[in-house]
Amino acid sequence: MEDLLTSLNTTSIASDISNTTTNTVSSVKNIDTITNSTTSTTTTTTPTIINSENDKDILIPALLSSELISNSKNSMIKQSKEKGRYVVAKQDIKSGESIVFREEPYVVCMNYKDPYERKICHHCFGLSSTTSKSMTTTPDFTLHCDTCNIVWYCSNHCQLNDLIYHKHECFTYKRMQSSSQFDTSCKTSIKLLLKLIIKQYLEIKDQSLSLNPSSSIESKEVRFKDILTLETNLNKFSTQRITEFRMISKFIEKTMDKEFLKVICPTNKEVIEFQNNLIKLMCILECNSHDISFTIPQSTKSSYEYFSIGIGLYYHSSMFNHSCTPNICKVIESKQHPQPISTEKVQYSGNFATHSMIAIKDIKKDEEISFNYIQVTLSKVDRLKKLESSYHFQCKCPSCIGDVNNKASIKSHSQFIEKHICKSKTGNCSGILFPLNDNLICNICRPIILK
């Protein structure tokens, strides 16, 4: 996960795995005077349907199971005092088998002021062109919200379906742009936080949760109350950081419309609960969110460009602990793999925010299943530092417990690097190799053909 909100410090799990990940320390300046708002409006532009490839089927890596952890045949969740909840194999798992198959995020957002924000649909995360070999030549969308000018869409359909969220976030987005108290990465975090509380609002409004039309990429099964059970590491955050979180919380309270807040917190008691929840949610985002990214091939077949475009929160994927010698890796959805890798055809949900967790080696029954939140090629000292500063924990994986100079652990870690890390000449991608038929494919720089 690198790259969760570190921005607050925007770091999200697994964003670290790419060399393009940013981990900016955001500064939250003094609160501006923010006027209370009672309305949040969204104006839509003239509907122009952009030619989109979103309805195409795609082939994605051959995966054996289509079940999420909650009802998974091959894994289950356990708990320990030292590492909290963790996932273990219920049975022997073969290399290449999926542990989590195509998980969609509970909430997801584009980075604030992302350079490609006009080329990726803010609702379905589809690209504006599936043929362009370069993001610079990929055309901009024309459909957008012209009140905030922050969200862009591939189609009228996506714009309409996103309205259920956007009508509640638009005003805060607008105020955020003129506010100098938060930096860019902090504003990305605020965007994701808004999505979370809008989700809470919608769940309260419609307990049956038939709220999100079929094109939405967000998971329908997981509920807000489940998200609140995710790890916070609350007592590991500095007082200064919690003060920053409180400033964000105040900003949100002042900019969200009153009707909206009344639904979430109808009484004073619930107002306090809401304020505390916001702090808790910011900690949850920092410890659990994932980087949203994808790769596209450049003009020469041997080079690929990696784009980190947003952050998302996944419930099932948040159950995995980190290991510096992981036995699974995260595989990001692609449009079409160069060679058909499976006869299994999956309906394309049109986004890069969907991912799967795949075994990179055989896993024995009862063994812990974990992936890497950060680049495992870093030295042990640097890995420990990074995990502590970005994710607020002291790593207790087999490579990290014990003496820094322990020869056996240094040796097994370097054997892991030798066998499972991509050695692509196209850059030090440090991706993890996962098996696909008889090949090994890098989860970061693997060739993806956008057709």
Ligand SMILES: C[S@@+](CC[C@H](N)C(=O)[O-])C[C@H]1O[C@@H](n2cnc3c(N)ncnc32)[C@H](O)[C@@H]1O
């Ligand atoms: C994404 S959550 C993983 C699930 C978590 N254990 C839970 O109970 O919800 C990340 C958190 O799990 C714990 N964790 C993950 N990997 C760990 C490791 N290698 N050593 C110690 N704690 C770890 C840390 O508290 C970390 O912030």
